[in-house]
Amino acid sequence: MPESRMPENGTPESRATATPTRAATAADGAEESGPLLEVRGVTKTFGHGRRRLTALDGVDIRLGRGETLGLVGESGCGKSTLARVLLGLERPDAGTVRFDGTDPFALRGKDLLAWRRRVQMVFQDPFASLNARMSAADLIGEPWRTHRDVVPGAKAQDKRVRELLSLVGLRDSDAHRYPNEFSGGQRQRIGIARALALDPDLIVCDEPVSALDLSVQAQVLNVLSELRERLGVAYVFISHDLSVVRYIADRVTVMYLGKVIEHGETEDVFDHPRHPYTAALMSAAPVLDASHATGDREILLQGEVPSPFDIPSGCRFRTRCPRAEDLCATEAPPLVARETRDADDSHASSQAYSHTALCHFPLEAESAWA
Amino acid sequence: MTTNTAVPSPPAADAPALDVEGLCVDLSTPAGRVRAVDGVSFSVRRGRTLALLGESGCGKSMTALSVVGLLDPAADVTGGAVRVRGDDTLKMSPAQRRRLAGPVLSIVFQDALTALNPVQPVGRQIGEPFRIHRGLSRRQAHEKAIELMTRVGIPEPRQRARSYPHQFSGGMRQRLLIAMAVALDPDVLIADEPTTALDVTVQAQIMRLLRDLQDEREMALVLITHDLAVVAQRADDVVVMYAGTVVENGPVRDVFADPRHPYTRGLLDSVPEHAVRGRPLPAVPGSPPELSAVPTGCVFQDRCPLVRERCVQERPTLRTSGDGRSAACHFSEELARA
Numbered sequence: 233m234p235e236s237r238m239p240e241n242g243t244p245e246s247r248a249t250a251t252p253t254r255a256a257t258a259a260d261g262a263e264e265s266g267p268l269l270e271v272r273g274v275t276k277t278f279g280h281g282r283r284r285l286t287a288l289d290g291v292d293i294r295l296g297r298g299e300t301l302g303l304v305g306e307s308g309c310g311k312s313t314l315a316r317v318l319l320g321l322e323r324p325d326a327g328t329v330r331f332d333g334t335d336p337f338a339l340r341g342k343d344l345l346a347w348r349r350r351v352q353m354v355f356q357d358p359f360a361s362l363n364a365r366m367s368a369a370d371l372i373g374e375p376w377r378t379h380r381d382v383v384p385g386a387k388a389q390d391k392r393v394r395e396l397l398s399l400v401g402l403r404d405s406d407a408h409r410y411p412n413e414f415s416g417g418q419r420q421r422i423g424i425a426r427a428l429a430l431d432p433d434l435i436v437c438d439e440p441v442s443a444l445d446l447s448v449q450a451q452v453l454n455v456l457s458e459l460r461e462r463l464g465v466a467y468v469f470i471s472h473d474l475s476v477v478r479y480i481a482d483r484v485t486v487m488y489l490g491k492v493i494e495h496g497e498t499e500d501v502f503d504h505p506r507h508p509y510t511a512a513l514m515s516a517a518p519v520l521d522a523s524h525a526t527g528d529r530e531i532l533l534q535g536e537v538p539s540p541f542d543i544p545s546g547c548r549f550r551t552r553c554p555r556a557e558d559l560c561a562t563e564a565p566p567l568v569a570r571e572t573r574d575a576d577d578s579h580a581s582s583q584a585y586s587h588t589a590l591c592h593f594p595l596e597a598e599s600a601w602a
Numbered sequence: 603m604t605t606n607t608a609v610p611s612p613p614a615a616d617a618p619a620l621d622v623e624g625l626c627v628d629l630s631t632p633a634g635r636v637r638a639v640d641g642v643s644f645s646v647r648r649g650r651t652l653a654l655l656g657e658s659g660c661g662k663s664m665t666a667l668s669v670v671g672l673l674d675p676a677a678d679v680t681g682g683a684v685r686v687r688g689d690d691t692l693k694m695s696p697a698q699r700r701r702l703a704g705p706v707l708s709i710v711f712q713d714a715l716t717a718l719n720p721v722q723p724v725g726r727q728i729g730e731p732f733r734i735h736r737g738l739s740r741r742q743a744h745e746k747a748i749e750l751m752t753r754v755g756i757p758e759p760r761q762r763a764r765s766y767p768h769q770f771s772g773g774m775r776q777r778l779l780i781a782m783a784v785a786l787d788p789d790v791l792i793a794d795e796p797t798t799a800l801d802v803t804v805q806a807q808i809m810r811l812l813r814d815l816q817d818e819r820e821m822a823l824v825l826i827t828h829d830l831a832v833v834a835q836r837a838d839d840v841v842v843m844y845a846g847t848v849v850e851n852g853p854v855r856d857v858f859a860d861p862r863h864p865y866t867r868g869l870l871d872s873v874p875e876h877a878v879r880g881r882p883l884p885a886v887p888g889s890p891p892e893l894s895a896v897p898t899g900c901v902f903q904d905r906c907p908l909v910r911e912r913c914v915q916e917r918p919t920l921r922t923s924g925d926g927r928s929a930a931c932h933f934s935e936e937l938a939r940a
């Protein structure tokens with residue numbers, strides 16, 4: 233493929249009815265049909281008059297079919313707000329969202345309903361997000377009450393519930409149990425089965441394993457990975473646990489105070505961070521491996537994230553940045569890009585997914601980058 | 603009000619600063635009495651860090667609260683000993699125990715917001731230990747509080763001393779709690795998940811602060827956490843808890859390199875850090891038992907890949923080997939080969 237940039241409006245392929253194979257075929261055709269999701273310059277503010285807070289400030293993200301995008305950044309940086317925009321729950325003040333080439337915010341009525349099916353959500357707290365008075369089967373099948381044509385008929389629904397239960401590693405007999413009879417990990421599986429009920433193309437996972445204990449977290453991560461393999465579903469995966477993101481994500485977007493400050497392939501971002509904030513974040517996260525013991529490698533930042541009501545001028549990270557210079561206070565930093573194609577990978581997949589950072593003085597990678 | 607005389611004198615250099623032996627705690631629940639902590643033992647010397655590692659609900663906080671004498675009324679210590687400076691605090695009167703809180707034993711709680719008094723300026727709260735234990739005047743205590751706030755990195759401490767807890771960020775509140783806890787130079791500081799609710803970069807600041815304070819004051823630190831990486835980087839020794847019991851303990855380096863309990867092994871394996879994307883994580887199946895349904899034999903039997911008849915019949919005891927390590931498993935030896 234000679235072109236490195238996808239056409240902005242890829243032809244949306246015709247949507248067949250819900251069958252598990254549909255998404256898989258779509259995944260194969262990813263090259264032809266453009267990105268599944270493309271977000272450009274999305275800005276979202278909250279509040280009134282002078283007390284306005286900028287939760288998202290010109291955010292760009294892009295995601296292909298069957299891909300997983302990791303979204304990291306500290307509390308309040310706008311991850312959940314972005315998730316709500318992707319789900320159509322929050323209308324951006326500026327910028328565009330294209331899902332399969334279509335602007336979901338322009339849709340009405342039946343078209344909107346049809347679109348809603350395709351993007352689902354898994355929440356952080358498996359305890360709070362499920363209605364305690366509904367059985368597992370009711371919870372999983374509830375979305376079909378709104379989207380009536382997805383699985384018509386009680387018999388078919390029963391059968392599909394059982395398929396979904398087994399897909400997330402639960403038993404048939406679990407269908408008639410209630411949330412309080414399940415452990416946290418099992419509840420999270422029900423949440424996932426429910427998200428899958430409408431056979432979505434994209435699942436936004438907001439801290440899906442943060443409330444779970446380590447030994448259970450691994451089970452849920454395995455379920456999510458397996459679904460990606462089998463159904464070709466794409467994920468936006470929000471987590472503050474960097475080791476989880478590294479394991480699950482193909483690409484990573486790092487946010488700071490409402491802006492994307494770094495983006496790239498997971499390995500590039502983790503092993504050769506270019507933005508000083510990313511570098512600090514990576515070095516601050518404790519790692520198990522004793523040979524990586526923090527010690528002098530650790531970049532200890534001063535202070536905490538500034539208030540989103542009062543964003544610093546120039547570069548918003550400058551109040552904590554160990555590399556800050558005068559320029560950083562006066563001028564907004566540029567987006568610098570670096571091509572990251574492997575030397576031996578000159579063929580078609582030159583999607584030019586470059587590694588970008590928003591910084592006047594980005595860190596230079598070691599020799600690995602020729 | 604000088605009460606220093608009642609505090610036992612500091613221990614000999616090589617004696618443990620804190621020695622917990624066979625601690626048992628029962629809880630009254632609507633479903634009847636259950637055992638939340640079942641025979642927990644560990645000890646820690648000054649200047650050393652011991653990690654209590656385990657998943658939520660395994661009894662870490664109950665253990666910590668029993669040690670400092672702050673258990674909820676629904677819970678009773680039903681056995682064991684908690685020795686500081688050679689004396690068993692469980693045998694002391696409430697007044698004697700209160701005198702230990704601050705100069706000998708101190709705790710930083712999991713939830714900084716609820717641990718601070720919301721209607722009192724923070725300077726007053728931080729100065730309080732000096733008034734109660736050292737008999738300082740209000741003004742002297744206030745000066746001490748400002749000194750401590752400076753030490754833990756609160757900017758503009760003199761002005762901020764008049765602020766209330768909700769006016770501080772999560773990281774700052776945790777610093778305030780730490781300031782209070784180290785005010786009287788305790789022998790032993792217990793920190794219960796001190797960074798769990800904080801952002802990664804702030805977590806790193808707090809861990810650094812704890813380490814600096816520990817070095818400077820030669821405290822013994824009991825670090826309670828569910829984070830294996832924190833244990834690996836920060837602790838000398840580790841006590842792995844499961845369902846109210848200790849399943850393994852020993853020097854962190856050895857335990858993590860070569861675990862002798864299948865649960866420790868399972869935890870280490872399920873960390874995504876070493877996993878390869880696209881390959882399943884080796885997860886431990888199932889989840890920890892409810893307190894009311896802890897099996898009679900081995901507590902880990904429902905999830906253990908090595909389980910067999912004997913494990914169902916007989917609860918393994920924590921067996922100590924010569925190298926300062928112990929594990930509660932009938933078949934530890936096989937784990938090395940598995």
Ligand SMILES: Nc1ncnc2c1ncn2[C@@H]1O[C@H](COP(=O)(O)OP(=O)(O)OP(=O)(O)O)[C@@H](O)[C@H]1O
Pocket residue numbers: 278279285286287305306307308309310311312313314540
């Ligand atoms: N409905 C709202 N009204 C006002 N402010 C809001 C609203 N939703 C979010 N915010 C603010 O927008 C900013 C971004 O919030 P968001 O929930 O997206 O953060 P986050 O990155 O998900 O954080 P966390 O890691 O804590 O979940 C925060 O400052 C938050 O307080």
Ligand SMILES: Nc1ncnc2c1ncn2[C@@H]1O[C@H](COP(=O)(O)OP(=O)(O)O)[C@@H](O)[C@H]1O
Pocket residue numbers: 629630631638656657658659660661662663664665674676893
């Ligand atoms: N005040 C209480 N009343 C009833 N149950 C409690 C109380 N405090 C703790 N528990 C229970 O005791 C067990 C151990 O709790 P805890 O020590 O807080 O665990 P950890 O700190 O390891 O997460 C849990 O099952 C918990 O639900």
Ligand code: SF4
Pocket residue numbers: 507508509547548549550551553554555556557560565590591592593594
């Ligand atoms: S622009 Fe300046 S302050 Fe901002 S991250 Fe880069 S070096 Fe630091």
Ligand code: SF4
Pocket residue numbers: 863864865900901902903906907908909910913918930931932933934
């Ligand atoms: S005693 Fe048996 S069940 Fe328990 S951990 Fe050892 S092998 Fe597993």
Ligand SMILES: [Mg+2]
Pocket residue numbers: 311312313438
């Ligand atoms: Mg959030």
Ligand SMILES: [Mg+2]
Pocket residue numbers: 662663712794795
């Ligand atoms: Mg606890």
